[in-house]
Amino acid sequence: MNESRNYIGGQWLEGESSQDNVNPSDTRDVIGNYAQASIEQVGQAIDAARMAQVKWARSGLEQKYNALMFIGSQLMERSAELGELLSREEGKTLPEGKGEVYRAGQFFTYYGAEVLRQMGDFSESTRSGVEVMVSREPIGVVGVITPWNFPTALPSWKLAPAIAYGNGVVWKPANLTPASAVALMQIIDQSDLPKGLVNMVLGSGSKVGEAIINSPDIDAVTFTGSLHTGRRIAQAAALNLTKLQMEMGSKNPLVVMDDADMDTAVACALNGSFFSMGQKCTASSRLIVTKGVHDEFVARMQQGMAALTIGHALDADSQIGPAVDDKQLAQNLSYLEIARAEGAELICGGETLERETPGHYMQPALFVNGDNTMRLNREEVFGPVTCVIKADDYDHALSLANDTEFGLTSSIITSSLARATHFRKNSKTGCVMVNLPTSGTDYHVPFGGRKNSSFGSREQGQYAAEFYTQVKTSYIKAD
């Protein structure tokens, strides 16, 4: 039985203990009992990655291309089956689950193609008779630490470039979503990658994650998760001078201008704030609306929210599933109390919901009369809770949008090209959207944030080479 074990050195291994994986749409449904790796096993995984990486770095581009294309096409072909598993353990709806697995496949095929596009730089020297080559080499062994909210796509956008650029990997998935992690590893196991190149150690952040980030034998760490964990990882990386890249939380603003198309504004706000249960780093958690359309926007949001269907993730009618677990649900509910105490007014939703199956369901919540100083509007809730903040005009809206410690995505809904252009240039986020939701990004271009949302170089597209490679400058006396 491979479906619940660690994958180390090409072997499926039991851990030192195990933990149940429970379906958040139906807590009676235990998907499996998953291994928890020991600290010794993390060391074994690092050793295995080190040995395999030396071989992999020397392998030809076509071998790399073939392996990545195989993994990518398997994910795409099996997206219906694996998407269902993902939705069952994470709680996002079936179309979202299938779409995520398909997207994960696209990361692998994209980097398969990217392998064949790698070119170095060549230059004449300032000295006569000398030539200069600038080339990229793998970093070595990369520690990959991922969250639960995109359990297949997110690891894929880290593993695919790590492999493409010749590195070994020790990956620790989130403990809430091990089934999707194991499914991805099973596909990787069937590929022609050298055994031991990619290893997966299941377990908690406090034990298995800490063993990775504290190891002096890890050459680089890529992490996606909360700001709180990111700060801890940065401390550990600083001690070992480990190369580090991190993507963390946010408080993404959706700005709605007086001249906005209201259908677009409401559709973007509903999608960005509540779909996937608000459990997206790119979710719209502040709706900054200029005063001329504030009341109309709020009324239209209430209508739209009344029509949302919340239910079992695998139910074809559900638009929104449950929270991932009881702790996340409790966190969402606690922010309702925090916001009320601060003076914001809950005008819609926020109730926990009973469904045929016992799960962590709640009605998405909309606050009004909020301001940007409230904890609701400064801290990441990571749930379907959002707040309308009234702005006097565009300049006020822009300053509210930028008044946050985070900076992942932002969006403006407007019919003015001049406004859209000004916002695109002056919004202090890594990704800016115009007349689109704050969430939803492509796989062939860079993704990442500014301020406390991000640390280090960009992920995805050709920009990923910056993290997964190191640059060498060679001088050759040619005559």
Ligand code: NAD
């Ligand atoms: P989390 O920080 O609790 O955990 C993320 C990962 O880090 C998990 O694998 C966890 O086990 C591990 N971890 C926890 N403590 C650790 C430690 N001390 N040492 C090493 N590893 C440790 O985050 P989460 O709850 O799984 O995910 C939600 C967060 O992820 C949100 O803040 C969300 O915004 C963020 N996120 C960001 C992006 C992005 O690209 N910016 C994408 C998805 C999610």
